[in-house]
Amino acid sequence: MNRETSLSQRPRGPSTDNSGILNERILVLVFEYLNWDIKALCQVSAVDRKLRALAKRLLWRKLCAHHAPRMIHTLTEGESNSRIIGGWHALAKLLVFCGGCQPTAHFQLSQPVSAHLAVESSRFSKTSGRSFLVKKCRGDVLYVSDPCEHARGDRQDLVGIYRGVFRGFLKSRTRDCLIRSRVEFEAEMRCPYCGARVWSMTAAKMVPRSAARRLGSSDGALEYYVCLNGHLHGTCWLVALSSSDGGVEDADG
Incomplete structure (x- = not known):
């Protein structure tokens, strides 16, 4: 085994990206614990582009459904994944x-x-x-x-x-x-x-x-x-x- 092959097989260090906090289920559980605090969600959305996209696609809708479930059910006509005019945020x-x-x-x-x-x-x-x-x-x-x-x-x-x-x-x-x-x-x-x-x-x-x-x-x-x-x-x-x-x-x- 030459030196280049040996180096390529060495364990890599910790990843520098934030993939660990992009787990949707974990984030939902965290915000459920925080009672879907809007200030916390604003802070998370401001971290980077990936978290902002995740919040736009999922978390803002979850926050709305938590705070006003019957109203959101009526506005979306019962479709849980529906879009809403103007955006969930x-x-x-x-x-x-x-x-x-x-x-x-x-x-x-x-x-x-x-x-x-x-x-x-x-x-x-x-x-x-x-x-x-x-x-x-x-x-x-x-x-x-x-x-x-x-x-x-x-x-x-x-x-x-x-x-x-x-x-x-x-x-x-x-x-x-x-x-x-x-x-x-x-x-x-x-x-x-x-x-x-x-x-x-x-x-x-x-x-x-x-x-x-x-x-x-x-x-x-x-x-x-x-x-x-x-x-x-x-x-x-x-x-x-x-x-x-x-x-x-x-x-x-």
């Missing part, structure tokens, strides 16, 4: 992140409200969602959260910030009506969850009175937007509401 952000708000032409604020991780319970309900649809669009499926409350120093009421998501928005009656109305996209606003362009439902005259009643708006003043991927976000004035600690919940299936 955007839906995960919508589930646990309050996007804040800026003053707009239809909703006046003395100062903007900062975005933040929603640590309090976020209930998403398709029963509530029906209240945000005009009569001709009531066949669409829309989930809307309870509003996240923010105190404002210039008035006694609270700013309520809420968010939601459509099932199958590309084929929805709401999208069809928005396109037919020829309303322009908002020039200086993007979806806080996926970055897509948004329509103002107020400008499109598609805000039913039932939305203010469902939110418990103190004066009926509210605004909400829908993006090209079917994510909804909006603001209203509220009287003080009670809240409870916990994780994301889907109030009805």
Whole structure:
């Protein structure tokens, strides 16, 4: 045996790649132990391209299903490996992140409200969602959260910030009506969850009175937007509401 052959047969040192942490089952078990903490998943996704691809393909979907199982079952129509418009990472952000708000032409604020991780319970309900649809669009499926409350120093009421998501928005009656109305996209606003362009439902005259009643708006003043991927976000004035600690919940299936 010559020297070159002998060297080629020597045991190699430890691999420098991260294949050991790319085992899908192990990662799923780790995140189950961490209760699918979104901050931890963001950190893992930022490690390198391979982990980012794995998170995009699998882990973000698992996180969504953990936090809102009935809602995800409805949005995907029961198909466990289905894709979702806008991406699972955007839906995960919508589930646990309050996007804040800026003053707009239809909703006046003395100062903007900062975005933040929603640590309090976020209930998403398709029963509530029906209240945000005009009569001709009531066949669409829309989930809307309870509003996240923010105190404002210039008035006694609270700013309520809420968010939601459509099932199958590309084929929805709401999208069809928005396109037919020829309303322009908002020039200086993007979806806080996926970055897509948004329509103002107020400008499109598609805000039913039932939305203010469902939110418990103190004066009926509210605004909400829908993006090209079917994510909804909006603001209203509220009287003080009670809240409870916990994780994301889907109030009805």
